[in-house]
Amino acid sequence: MKIIFAGTPEFAATALAALLKTSHQIIAVYTQPDRKSGRGQKLTPSPVKQLALEHGLPVYQPLNFKASTEDGLAARQELAALGADVMVVAAYGLILPQAVLDTPKYGCLNIHGSLLPRWRGAAPIQRAIATGDAETGITVMQMAAGLDTGDMMYKTYCPITAEDTSASLHDKLALQGAEAICTVLESEQSLQDFIEKREVQDEALTVYAHKLVKAEARIDWTVNAVQIDRNIRAFNPWPVAFIQLDENNALRVWGSMLS
Template identity: 50%
Template sequence: MRLIFAGTPAFSVMALDALVEAGHEIVAVYTQPDRPAGRGQKLSASPVAQRAATLGLPTFKPAKLRGNDAALDEMRALDAECMVVVAYGLILPQAVLDIPRRGCLNIHASLLPRWRGAAPIQRAVLAGDPQTGVTIMQMDAGLDTGPMLLLEALPIPADATSGDIHDALARLGARLIVQALDGIERNALPAQVQPAEGATYASKLTKEEARLDWSLPAAELLRRVHGYNPMPGAWCEWNGERIKLLRAALETGRDTGSSEPGSVLAADERGLSVATSQGVLRIIEMQRPGGRPSSPMAAYGQRPPLDQRLT
């Protein structure tokens, strides 16, 4: 097919590669404009833009599509059969949805109608969902409300972070979009209307919500540590520093006694044992300001401030 591809972050790159490898003609790639990045805040092209440049694909970076007549005319001139959208970051107005002859397909990282919206992977981990998945959806003017073409589930292991699930879903989405386009070409892929029951909204993540509250049970804190990894990163304060907690596990066989939530009960090569309102959370990987992810013992040179509570 003659395809337009629209995507921006690293999650989208694998799907772009899969479409090229499957022999589809990518007539244009749409992605977000270059943004400041890194400590120097220099303008940086999106991961999709960088990959498109490597592949020699024409790339467009409009700041908006709604009310942008020049961008719409440009898109119409491409004469695309279908548009594949994955984590693009811009709302597609109806005028764009109407341009490709076979419509616009979206690779959505959840089992719709659960977790429509901006952060489906993280919200699934935070909620303790036993599984997530990818839905290939025919886009309409609503927010992830279009009819479903393909859907495949993926279990969420207890020790998986959002980053782990992100990578697995990127691979799954890349495979399913190729399968979906093949079905569309053969007119063998009927669409199913999303059920109204079970719809939830995956709102954007904030740094404020990622601060850990040690008065919560250890099981809830575990989901937060893993759900906010890698972004925005679960965090707390310890010994006057704001630290990120990246990986953790529930610790059995240790009694918190009368220790206040946030108290450090022990530190060894297995991690940092922290009291919560219910149970003990073992911190396996963390990051100090300006440092790299490491074990707690490595981060503090074998001398963590055990007399200080995490707050």
């Protein structure tokens, strides 16, 4: 099948790397525009862009897909002209309007790092650890215009250990996500079968994983030790838990151990 891939960070790059090993044709890669990073504030390509360029894949970096903007309208037309069978989306970071979701023959599939409908939103890995969930996983869904509201096609499960940080759990789920999307896309027939058997999300079970803010990482000594430990692990590697020593000084806490 002809696949468009859309993603930005390492989580997405892991999935792209797996798809590149299949017989499918990756006809285009979409990723966020290069960002300034590091002390020198140099423009840096995303992990997905770096991988795509290494494999000689065409890379597109539109600012948006809004029909109300000249750039967005051009991006829509450009994507439609590719004639993709399916578009795979993983942590892309741009909103895809329904017109874009409907463009590929089989629509757009999203790799989400939680067991939907639990932990819809931007920080599912961190929220699962901070809340003390015993397990999480990957959901491959058919995308809809709402925030992670699409019908579920395939799930894999991953236990959360007492030692897991967001970094370690991210790496586990990235690999699971890569395996999951390859399972769904094993063949055109398998994709059709998964689409036919897809499951509507139960809205009554919805929990949102709101975006992290740095202030959350300040250690609150009024909560119990178990919760402090969860928060320290959840906020590693970002924004990193900290103890405020005084007005100008803080101590970062990267790990903890319960006794």
